[in-house]
Every structure is written in structure tokens, then in C-alpha cells.
Amino acid sequence: MTDIQYVAPSTLDEAVGAYAAAKGAARILAGGTDLLVQMRAGMVKPGLIVDIKKVAELSAIEKTPEGGFRIGAAVSGAVLEEHPTFGKVWPGVLEGLNLIGSTQVQGRASAGGNLCNGSPAADSIPGLVAAGAIATVQGPNGRRNIPVEQVPTGPGKTSLAPGEILVSFTLPPRPAHSSDAYLRMIPRTEMDIAVVGCAVSLTMDGDTCTAARVSLGAVAPTVLLVEDAAKALVLTKLDDASLDKAAAACSAACNPIDDKRGTIAYRTKVAGVLLKRTTAIAAERAKGG
Amino acid sequence: MPDGTTGTGIGAAVKRVEDFRFLTGKGNYTDDINRPGQSYAYILRSPHAHAKITSIDSSAAKAAAGVLAVFTGEDMQVGSLPCGWQIHSKDGSPMLEPEHPPLAKGKVRYVGDQVAVVIADTYSQAKDAAESIVVNYEVLPAAVSMSDALTDKSLVHDDIGSNLCFDWEIGDEAAVDEAMSKAAHITKIDLVNNRLVPNAMEPRAAVGEFDAATGEYTLYTTSQNPHVIRLLMGAFVLSIPEHKLRVVAPDVGGGFGSKIYHYAEEAIVTWAAPKIGRPIKWVADRSEAFISDAHGRDQINHAELALDANGKFLALKVQTQANMGAYLSTFAPCVPTYLSATLLAGTYTTPAIHANVKAIFTNTVPVDAYRGAGRPESTYLIERIVDQAARETGIDKVEIRRRNFIPADAFPYQTPVALQYDSGDYEATLSSATKIADVAGFAARKAEAASRGKLRGMGYSTYLEACGIAPSAVVGSLGARAGLYESAEVRVHPTGSVTVFTGTHSHGQGHETTFAQLVSDRLGLPMENIEISHGDTNKVQFGMGTYGSRSLAVGGEALIRAVDKIIDKAKKIAAHVLEASADDIEFKDGNFTVAGTDRSMAFGEVALTAYVPHNFPHDELEPGLDEKAFYDPANFTYPGGCHICEVEIDPETGVTEVIKFTAVDDVGRVINPMIVEGQVHGGVAQGIGQALLEYAAYDDSGQLVTGSFMDYTMPRADNFPKFDVTTEGTLCTHNTLGVKGVGEVGAIGSPPAVINAVIDALWDRGVRDMSMPATPEKVWSALQAAE
Known part of the structure; x- marks a missing residue:
């Protein structure tokens, strides 16, 4: 086995410096729930591991001046779960993140790692996309902000430039009577890969939906923002016709693969079914909030 | 049918005595066994379902850090892994029985087939070195589905000439056809019984060891039937006489059938141990279990x-x-x-x-x-x-x-x-x-x-x-190459505690509890005075192990028969001491009593007397209180x-x-x-x-x-x-x-x-x-x- 260097810098500049200097031979370590498994299986053999957990900004959960949340890229699902208010404002984001793995894995795994791993079936990402979360990345050329849905570019691939590290997610402030939800369809109930994942974020005014974002996972090479589905919901009372239209938009947005976990026809149909069910949960939560 | 019995007798819901050690991490599984100087084996497996091996170059692996030896099928000239049951086709011909070498010879026949073993100081060294073995394969078309295989276009075993192992029948076809012709209705159905991977919680493992001073081999293995493994591996594969081969199946974490069989890895580590002069451990990882445990x-x-x-x-x-x-x-x-x-x-x-x-x-x-x-x-x-x-x-x-x-x-x-x-x-x-x-x-x-x-x-x-x-006679007539009786020995110690040696094997079933309850019930002893021993061929008399829901019905019955022999012998001892006829001794609640009198001996007193026979009539009564039974069900x-x-x-x-x-x-x-x-x-x-x-x-x-x-x-x-x-x-x-x-x-x-x-x-x-x-x-x- 070749030697592996390990560094755990305490500042972001040091981390970016080390990561960029390794020119592609380095891998970022957050919780390690993907990286260590891939290393053990011999799928990746990094020359350098840059552990980002010692960088304060990457492990912080903060309120933004605008009233939103900024979540460090290395924050684990278990830590986010314990935050006093985050789960009340973004229950769908949290349930997506904490569908991943077992209790032990949740103590390590982060949404940042889930995004950078680039899986189309990443459970925490549809919730962030539906939330309108912005990813902050920093590289040798400085810092930039991009919508989360623009980070993955295909299975295992991201739009991050060489040397760039994901720093945090910024979630916008929430109007009253807003909430979100995430549902997924899998061969069983946990510790498996989604066949379809669906996240819906809504703002309600009485029975009327005034704002919506819809995201689907596992039905295309990347997690999708389904704007047509959101349009079908906005300014409706989430009646059957509107839900049918949104479900049809979800089915139309699907570009899945046939594999042993599900066929194209099945994933396409279930995407619509999940849209309806997720919307119902999000609306119920929004009315209650 | 629990009869609500309290205590520890038959029908009592006694908590499993073995669970404390399992639940506190104190079990002793094969992977917990580490022998002095132990080395580690990694098995290189076939990535192809069907291929000719045209060459294997293991020179780089042999030179790698920590590597002690690399062996292939050409090196390991031993017997074929045997099949324990012979079926005859309806035309009377015996089933086709291909050779099954522990390490593939010339051809691999499934993804996971053993190609080579690398033995090194550490498991990582063995695994790394295996990557440098260059195997040239000529990939052949694979017969994957049964319908493909039946065409014989691609033969899994060229030398036997067909993929049809046997074509067997049972029952009266003429009578069935006659009945079908008169039926008011015939229901037809086509079914697939899906292939399953057993996935016992503990993956298979084996440790092979050779003592040059005594010439004795020891195999620690995750087996449901250590004596069967000793017989199959010793007699058919490695030609090691049974008195020089000890097989130990310690705590085993689930079997579900998959740990009945004699596997290649057991033979490989036992065979290689004297070649390198050190004990060898092999432990399957989960991915390996998926492609090497029998499905x-x-x-x-x-x-x-x-x-x-x-x-x-x-x-x-x-x-x-x-x-x-x-x-x-x-x-x-x-x-x-x-x-x-x-x-x-x-x-x-x-x-x-x-x-x-x-x-x-x-x-x-x-x-x-x-x-x-x-x-x-x-x-x-x-x-x-x-x-x-x-x-x-x-x-x-x-x-x-x-x-x-x-x-x-x-x-x-x-x-x-x-x-x-x-x-x-x-x-x-x-x-x-x-x-x-x-x-x-x-x-x-x-x-x-x-x-x-x-x-x-x-x-x-x-x-x-x-x-x-x-029943051995029945299964023997049907092609079994073994008898399927079971054995038990009940050894009463001088102070009245009891060790039971059972030929069955517990890998989750709770025998240490159930069998102790049988003895407790019959001898009136507290559970803690009874120890159930199984899984070591050097301790336990020949037994057939555990599968087919047989442990209690066959092994438990053997145990009861051995206990009854103990009671018979103890009655003779009590009769001698109490100066009565053995026929007049009654055994109840742990006491031997002369019928109709208050003259009585406790079980412990009888046990001690059996081992301190100061005035035994030795022509009528042997010392000791240790009985054995073999039971073959009807x-x-x-x-x-x-x-x-x-x-x-x-x-x-x-x-x-x-x-x-x-x-x-x-x-x-x-x-x-x-x-x-x-x-x-x-x-x-x-x-x-x-x-x-x-x-x-x-x-x-x-x-x-x-x-x-x-x-x-x-x-x-x-x-x-x-x-x-x-x-x-x-x-x-x-x-x-x-x-x-x-x-x-x-x-x-x-x-x-x-x-x-x-x-x-x-x-x-x-x-x-x-x-x-x-x-x-x-x-x-x-x-x-x-x-």
C-alpha cells in the first residue's frame, strides 16, 4: 500500500492550499462515510487526505444576518439534529440528511460530503435544492456562491474547480407558514439507495400555496430542480388537478436508468406519487407553522 | 405446548445461559482465536464465471513484503472436495460427480472460485500481494441460467460431458397420469423459488495449525458439524488420519445450513500450515461471503x-x-x-x-x-x-x-x-x-x-x-454416504456436577440451555451444575452436528438415553450402599430411595461413591459414573x-x-x-x-x-x-x-x-x-x- 499523507489544518486557507497543491491526488475528508469505504474497497487511492473538520467555519451552524441559516459543509446530521431551531424551520432538509445511514453513520456523515460525492440518489440534496440553498466554495482563486443544484454535474462529478473546497450551505430566511418535506421510495426503509427521492418546500397563505420549490433525486444523472412542478402548485389550493399537473411535471422531468433497484417506468410513476405525498406533508407542516 | 412449568425443567422458559457471553462480547468465535506465530491467508478468486486459466505468474507476489507463500491448484495436489449424497437418475445411472479441487486447476467455474492463496505476516500484506498475481484467463461462454445450461452449449465440466447432473424421479407416474385423465379439473402452475444468499451474521473463517512435535493438525472453523468436517477433509481431501486431526467449531454466529459443508478454505489452511511452519488464519469479508458461501x-x-x-x-x-x-x-x-x-x-x-x-x-x-x-x-x-x-x-x-x-x-x-x-x-x-x-x-x-x-x-x-x-437405514438406502444418528456422553463428576458432551453443535440455537434443561429435569440438578460441551472433536465423541432441525429430536434423545443409563448405574450404586436390590431403588427429585422406606441417598452422594468405591463388589459394579449413548431415530x-x-x-x-x-x-x-x-x-x-x-x-x-x-x-x-x-x-x-x-x-x-x-x-x-x-x-x- 502506498503511503498516504494526512493533514488536518485549522484554517480554510491552509486546507485550500494543501488541497490545491496536491493537484488532484488529494481527497477531502469530512465524515469519511464515503471516502473511507471507497479507500477500503480500493476504489480510490489518495496521496493526501485533507481533513476539514478542524476548520471552524466548516463545522459551524450560524444564523445569517438576514435570518437564514449557514451550515458548515462538515456538520454531521446528528449535530444538525440537535440544533434547537433548525429542524423546526427546515424539517424536510433534516429528514433527508438523517435518512442517510444508521445512527453511527449519522454521527459522521455531512450534507457537504453527500453533495461532493455526486450521487444522483444523495438523500440530503433534494431538500437543500428545494430550500433554495446556496453553496459557498473556496479555492485558490477565492470564494464564490452557487445554487446547490448547480454543484453536481453527473454521477460522481461536480462543478467544483480543481482545488476548490465546499465551505457551507446558506439557507434563506423563511416567511411565516413555510415548511418542507422529503420522502423517498426504496426497496426497504433505511440504509439503502433511493429509487426516487422527492423534496418539496412550500409557503402557504391559508389554503393557498404562494411559493414552492420541488426537487427530485435518483431519477436523472443529477438531483433535479423541477420548476414546472413548482409552477403547477403556486397560487393553487393544492387541489387534485394541481397535484396531478405537478405530478405529471415530475414524471416528465425524470430521466432515470433501468437497474436492479427500479425500472424507468416505475421510477417515473413513483416520482409523481411521491410529489403528491410530499406536498401534502409539507403543506400540513406549513399550515401548522 | 408450554405446560407452564416453572423452574428449569421441561417446559420452562429458562433464559438462555449462553446469551450473557454473546451479548457482552465475550463469545469465542473462530476469528477470536489467535495462535502463536499466526499468519494470514487471502484467497484470490475468479473474476470470471467461466474461463480457462492459461497461466499464473505469482513471482511478484512471492517477493512482496511479508509474503510467506503463494499456492495455486498446481501446487495443491490433494483430493476432491467430496459430495456426501449420491443420487441415481431414473435410468439407474449414478449422478455426474465432477472433481472439485480446493484451488482451481486449469479452469474457473464461477465468480468467486478459488484461484490461489497468498499467505503473509498480515492480512493486508496477503491481500496486497494477491493484486500482483498475474492470471491469464481465456474467458469462455458461461452457462448462467438453468435453461442455457441444459443446452450443453457451454459445459461447466468438460470431462463429464453434460450439465445435467442427474434426472431423478419419485412416485408412480402411471397412476398420476391415470388420475389426471379422469380429473374434473387440473390446475397448472409455474413457479420460481428464488436463489438466496444465507448471510449468517458471522462470516466463515478458518485457522489451520500443525504441531510438528506430535504430527497433529488442528482446524478451527465456523462449522455446524466439526466431526463431519474432520471425516470429509481428513479421509477424502488431505489424507490425514482422524487421530491426528482435531477440528474445533467454537462459538459460531449463525449457520442456516451454509456452515454444514466442507469448504475449500478449510482444506487450504490445514494443508498449508505445515508447509510454512506457522498457523494460518483466513476470515471471509462480507463481499467474499456473498460469492463463496453456498447459496x-x-x-x-x-x-x-x-x-x-x-x-x-x-x-x-x-x-x-x-x-x-x-x-x-x-x-x-x-x-x-x-x-x-x-x-x-x-x-x-x-x-x-x-x-x-x-x-x-x-x-x-x-x-x-x-x-x-x-x-x-x-x-x-x-x-x-x-x-x-x-x-x-x-x-x-x-x-x-x-x-x-x-x-x-x-x-x-x-x-x-x-x-x-x-x-x-x-x-x-x-x-x-x-x-x-x-x-x-x-x-x-x-x-x-x-x-x-x-x-x-x-x-x-x-x-x-x-x-x-x-434414520440412517432410510437415508442410506436413498443415497446418503453417512449415518445420521446422534451421540451424547453424560459425565458425572465426583462432586455431582455434570458435563454433557453432545455431538450436535449450537450456532445460535441455545443448546447450552435446552440440553441443560433436559438433564436438570431428569436428574433433578440445578442448571448451574450442568455444563454442555460441543464443537471440539478432541473432547466430544463422534457426532453428526446440527442441521435439519435435528438437535433435540436426535441429539436430545441420545442425551436422554445416556442420562437414563446414568440413572440405572446410579441405582446399582445406591442399591449396593443401601443394601437393597437395584429393582427396589426409586429415583425422584434427585434422591435414590429404597421403595417404601426412608433410606435414601442424594445424587451427589452416589456420584462421590462412584469415584470413591472403597467397598464396591468390583465383579458386579464398575467404578465411575460416565455413560454414553448413540441414538438412531426410527x-x-x-x-x-x-x-x-x-x-x-x-x-x-x-x-x-x-x-x-x-x-x-x-x-x-x-x-x-x-x-x-x-x-x-x-x-x-x-x-x-x-x-x-x-x-x-x-x-x-x-x-x-x-x-x-x-x-x-x-x-x-x-x-x-x-x-x-x-x-x-x-x-x-x-x-x-x-x-x-x-x-x-x-x-x-x-x-x-x-x-x-x-x-x-x-x-x-x-x-x-x-x-x-x-x-x-x-x-x-x-x-x-x-x-
Whole structure:
């Protein structure tokens, strides 16, 4: 086995410096729930591991001046779960993140790692996309902000430039009577890969939906923002016709693969079914909030 | 049938004494065993389903850091891994029995086949070095499916000339055809019994050791039957005499059949240990287990059931294709034949039965017995076709079963397929299950589910199985190359404590508790004075191990017979001391008393006297109190019962939820009701796993595509409701304990109950068939197709 260097810098500049200097031979370590498994299986053999957990900004959960949340890229699902208010404002984001793995894995795994791993079936990402979360990345050329849905570019691939590290997610402030939800369809109930994942974020005014974002996972090479589905919901009372239209938009947005976990026809149909069910949960939560 | 006994005797729910060490990490599993100077083996496995090995260059591996040796099939010239059961085809010819070398010679025959072993100071060194072995393969077309294999276009074993291992039959075909010609109705069904990966919690492991001073070999291994491994490996593979070969199967974390067989890795580490002069440990990782543990089931069946106008079964005709995989695993040939086709009468009076079984070699992992072993396959077939016949004839599915049950007063009952059932009462278990499952309230529950858009269904299985394996004379006449008796030694120590040596092996079943209860009950001793020892061929007399729900019915009976010999001997000792005739000594509550007097000796006093025989009449009475018994059962035992499954299906997603599962099982006398409930519970979980979740899938090139827990869906607690498990019924008539065995009933009875429930739920929507596993995608697709 070749030697592996390990560094755990305490500042972001040091981390970016080390990561960029390794020119592609380095891998970022957050919780390690993907990286260590891939290393053990011999799928990746990094020359350098840059552990980002010692960088304060990457492990912080903060309120933004605008009233939103900024979540460090290395924050684990278990830590986010314990935050006093985050789960009340973004229950769908949290349930997506904490569908991943077992209790032990949740103590390590982060949404940042889930995004950078680039899986189309990443459970925490549809919730962030539906939330309108912005990813902050920093590289040798400085810092930039991009919508989360623009980070993955295909299975295992991201739009991050060489040397760039994901720093945090910024979630916008929430109007009253807003909430979100995430549902997924899998061969069983946990510790498996989604066949379809669906996240819906809504703002309600009485029975009327005034704002919506819809995201689907596992039905295309990347997690999708389904704007047509959101349009079908906005300014409706989430009646059957509107839900049918949104479900049809979800089915139309699907570009899945046939594999042993599900066929194209099945994933396409279930995407619509999940849209309806997720919307119902999000609306119920929004009315209650 | 728990009789509410308190204390530690028969019928008491004694907490398992072994669980403390398991639950606190104090168990002693094979991987916990580390011998001085131990090295580590890594097995290089074939990445191809079928290929010629044109060359192997292991020079770089041999030169790598820490590497002690690399061996290939050319180096390891030993005997073939043997098959323990010979089947004869219907034309009288013996089955085709290909050579099975521990390390492949010239050809690999499945993905996972052993190609080379690397032995190094550490496991990582061995694994790394294996990467530098250059194997040149000439990839050959693979016979992956049984239908492909039957064409013989690609031969798994060139030297035997065919992929058809045997073409066997049982029953009277002429009588069946005659009955079919007169039938009012014939129901036909085609079934697939899905291939399963056993996935015991503990992966297989082996440690081989050689003592140059004594010439003795020791193998520590994850086995259900260490004596059988000693016999097979010593006599057939490595030519090591048994007095120089010790096999130890310590704590073993689950077997389910997969640890019965003699595996290549056991022979490899034992054979190589003297070559490198150090002990060698091999431990499978989970991915390796998926492609090297013998798989289970994998049958295709076509069946036809003839009925008269009243719904009475007239005849059953079955054609089965059974996948053997690439080599014959130790007991593979008996699974689809004598452990399956002989059960085709089920609980019914079907007078004529004929089955034809074609066993087929394919380029896949060898297939062998897995919890239930043949009986789940026949049970699934019978209970599916009976349900189908009920729907086709319009007879209620419970009523059609009742009309055809073997009546409770008809035992012993001779079936047309060899077996003679000794006892049973199928009406009673059906009737109880019907009450517990609240069948009367089902229509209301179905309507309520429909109001939520859900489809409810209820399915039955009134099953029977044959276990307590097995009468040696019977199995010998059927091709077994072994006897299937069991042994026990009861060694009473001078202070009155007892060590029992049993030839069975516990790998989760709780023998240390159940067997101690038997002794406690019979000798009136506290549990803590009784130790159960098993799993070490240097400690325990020859025994056949544990599988086929045999431990209690065969091993427990042997133990009781040894205990009774102890009592007889102790009576003679007490008679001598008390100056009475042995015939006048009564043994009760741990005391030997001269009948009608207050003259008495406690068990401990007798034990001490046996070892301090100061005034024994040595021509009449030997010192010591140590007795042994071998017991060969007169028949199989026949547990049976009724399982009722209630499911709810979400038609939008195809997700099936098991809402309620009721099992009423007749397992004979119950020694420990808590252990019995646990056994049924685990078996039902495995059965539901087969029915709804598990499937070992190969692609066209012979790669196992469900080769990890990411892809192979093991059931988990949240897939199940709380099961209603009850035992009741009849006693086995041919062992003194009246026990039948419980290890497999759950896995045997449950799959058809689940699938019958799924079909019942989908029936009104036009779905007429469902195969295992009934995954959401499959259920959803069936609903779409039916619309």
C-alpha cells in the first residue's frame, strides 16, 4: 500500500492550499462515510487526505444576518439534529440528511460530503435544492456562491474547480407558514439507495400555496430542480388537478436508468406519487407553522 | 405446548445461559482465536464465471513484503472436495460427480472460485500481494441460467460431458397420469423459488495449525458439524488420519445450513500450515461471503394438480429444475430430491404423486441446503397450487384445504412419496390460527384499508415438513454416504456436577440451555451444575452436528438415553450402599430411595461413591459414573401447522407491508417455549425475507449483481409486525421426548402464506400471479399490466 499523507489544518486557507497543491491526488475528508469505504474497497487511492473538520467555519451552524441559516459543509446530521431551531424551520432538509445511514453513520456523515460525492440518489440534496440553498466554495482563486443544484454535474462529478473546497450551505430566511418535506421510495426503509427521492418546500397563505420549490433525486444523472412542478402548485389550493399537473411535471422531468433497484417506468410513476405525498406533508407542516 | 412449568425443567422458559457471553462480547468465535506465530491467508478468486486459466505468474507476489507463500491448484495436489449424497437418475445411472479441487486447476467455474492463496505476516500484506498475481484467463461462454445450461452449449465440466447432473424421479407416474385423465379439473402452475444468499451474521473463517512435535493438525472453523468436517477433509481431501486431526467449531454466529459443508478454505489452511511452519488464519469479508458461501433454493417448478368434482385432490405431477451451481456442494443433491419431492403430499391425502427433478450445473456459486432445505420449495409449490386450485374451482381456500387434510385419526399415514407421517392434527392448527388471526374480522379490515386506497390480502399456508434428520437405514438406502444418528456422553463428576458432551453443535440455537434443561429435569440438578460441551472433536465423541432441525429430536434423545443409563448405574450404586436390590431403588427429585422406606441417598452422594468405591463388589459394579449413548431415530419427525399472513399493498408504489403474521406450529413437546418462539420468529423473518425482499441475481455474464448489502435486501426488524407465534398439537410417537424440531418451520411455512396474501390483495385488480420476491417494482408492474 502506498503511503498516504494526512493533514488536518485549522484554517480554510491552509486546507485550500494543501488541497490545491496536491493537484488532484488529494481527497477531502469530512465524515469519511464515503471516502473511507471507497479507500477500503480500493476504489480510490489518495496521496493526501485533507481533513476539514478542524476548520471552524466548516463545522459551524450560524444564523445569517438576514435570518437564514449557514451550515458548515462538515456538520454531521446528528449535530444538525440537535440544533434547537433548525429542524423546526427546515424539517424536510433534516429528514433527508438523517435518512442517510444508521445512527453511527449519522454521527459522521455531512450534507457537504453527500453533495461532493455526486450521487444522483444523495438523500440530503433534494431538500437543500428545494430550500433554495446556496453553496459557498473556496479555492485558490477565492470564494464564490452557487445554487446547490448547480454543484453536481453527473454521477460522481461536480462543478467544483480543481482545488476548490465546499465551505457551507446558506439557507434563506423563511416567511411565516413555510415548511418542507422529503420522502423517498426504496426497496426497504433505511440504509439503502433511493429509487426516487422527492423534496418539496412550500409557503402557504391559508389554503393557498404562494411559493414552492420541488426537487427530485435518483431519477436523472443529477438531483433535479423541477420548476414546472413548482409552477403547477403556486397560487393553487393544492387541489387534485394541481397535484396531478405537478405530478405529471415530475414524471416528465425524470430521466432515470433501468437497474436492479427500479425500472424507468416505475421510477417515473413513483416520482409523481411521491410529489403528491410530499406536498401534502409539507403543506400540513406549513399550515401548522 | 408450554405446560407452564416453572423452574428449569421441561417446559420452562429458562433464559438462555449462553446469551450473557454473546451479548457482552465475550463469545469465542473462530476469528477470536489467535495462535502463536499466526499468519494470514487471502484467497484470490475468479473474476470470471467461466474461463480457462492459461497461466499464473505469482513471482511478484512471492517477493512482496511479508509474503510467506503463494499456492495455486498446481501446487495443491490433494483430493476432491467430496459430495456426501449420491443420487441415481431414473435410468439407474449414478449422478455426474465432477472433481472439485480446493484451488482451481486449469479452469474457473464461477465468480468467486478459488484461484490461489497468498499467505503473509498480515492480512493486508496477503491481500496486497494477491493484486500482483498475474492470471491469464481465456474467458469462455458461461452457462448462467438453468435453461442455457441444459443446452450443453457451454459445459461447466468438460470431462463429464453434460450439465445435467442427474434426472431423478419419485412416485408412480402411471397412476398420476391415470388420475389426471379422469380429473374434473387440473390446475397448472409455474413457479420460481428464488436463489438466496444465507448471510449468517458471522462470516466463515478458518485457522489451520500443525504441531510438528506430535504430527497433529488442528482446524478451527465456523462449522455446524466439526466431526463431519474432520471425516470429509481428513479421509477424502488431505489424507490425514482422524487421530491426528482435531477440528474445533467454537462459538459460531449463525449457520442456516451454509456452515454444514466442507469448504475449500478449510482444506487450504490445514494443508498449508505445515508447509510454512506457522498457523494460518483466513476470515471471509462480507463481499467474499456473498460469492463463496453456498447459496440456497434456486429451483424452477412446473406443477399440475388434478381434482375431482368435489375439490378432492386426485394427483400431483411436478417437474423441477434444480440449480446445483458450478460444483456439487456437500449435500446439494439431496435437497431437491429426498428433502423436497418426498414432501409433496404436504398435509393432504393426494393419493398419486410423481415428481421429476433435473439437477443442473451452472457457472454460479454452488447451491446447497439453506434453512428448510428442500421443504420450503415443496411447501411453496403445494400451498401455491392449492390456493390457485381454490380460485379456479370457486371453492373457498380454507375449505379446499379442509376437504383434503389427512385426518387426525389417520396416523401413521403413508404418503405415495416414501414418507410415513407419525402424527399431526392439521385441522386443529388451522382452526387455532384462524381464531388468532381474526379471520372473521378480515372483511371489515379490507374495507377499511380500501377506504384509504390500500389493498388488503390474507394468505394461508397449512404446511408440513420432515425433520429430525434422520434414520440412517432410510437415508442410506436413498443415497446418503453417512449415518445420521446422534451421540451424547453424560459425565458425572465426583462432586455431582455434570458435563454433557453432545455431538450436535449450537450456532445460535441455545443448546447450552435446552440440553441443560433436559438433564436438570431428569436428574433433578440445578442448571448451574450442568455444563454442555460441543464443537471440539478432541473432547466430544463422534457426532453428526446440527442441521435439519435435528438437535433435540436426535441429539436430545441420545442425551436422554445416556442420562437414563446414568440413572440405572446410579441405582446399582445406591442399591449396593443401601443394601437393597437395584429393582427396589426409586429415583425422584434427585434422591435414590429404597421403595417404601426412608433410606435414601442424594445424587451427589452416589456420584462421590462412584469415584470413591472403597467397598464396591468390583465383579458386579464398575467404578465411575460416565455413560454414553448413540441414538438412531426410527423415522423423521413431522412438524406442521398453519401460517396466516395479512398484507396491505399501496397500489401507487407497489409497497407491500406485512400487517399481521400468525403462526400456529405443531412442533411436538416444547422444552423451552422462549427458545421455540425465537426459532419460529427467526424462521418467519427469513421466510418473509425470501417472499418479499431477497434475491441473488446474476447478470448474463455470470456476475452476481446483488453481491453486497447495498443490493441484496436482507430483512430487518422494521419490515415486520410483531408475529403471533403459538405452538400446539401432537407428540412425536417414536422418540421418548415427543419432540419434533422447530428450527426450520418458520422458513418453511411462511413464504407461501405471504405470496398467497399478496395475490389475494391484488386479485380484484386482475393480478393472477406473483413471484418471489414480491418487490414494490414487481407488484406495481403487475398492477399496471393487469389494468
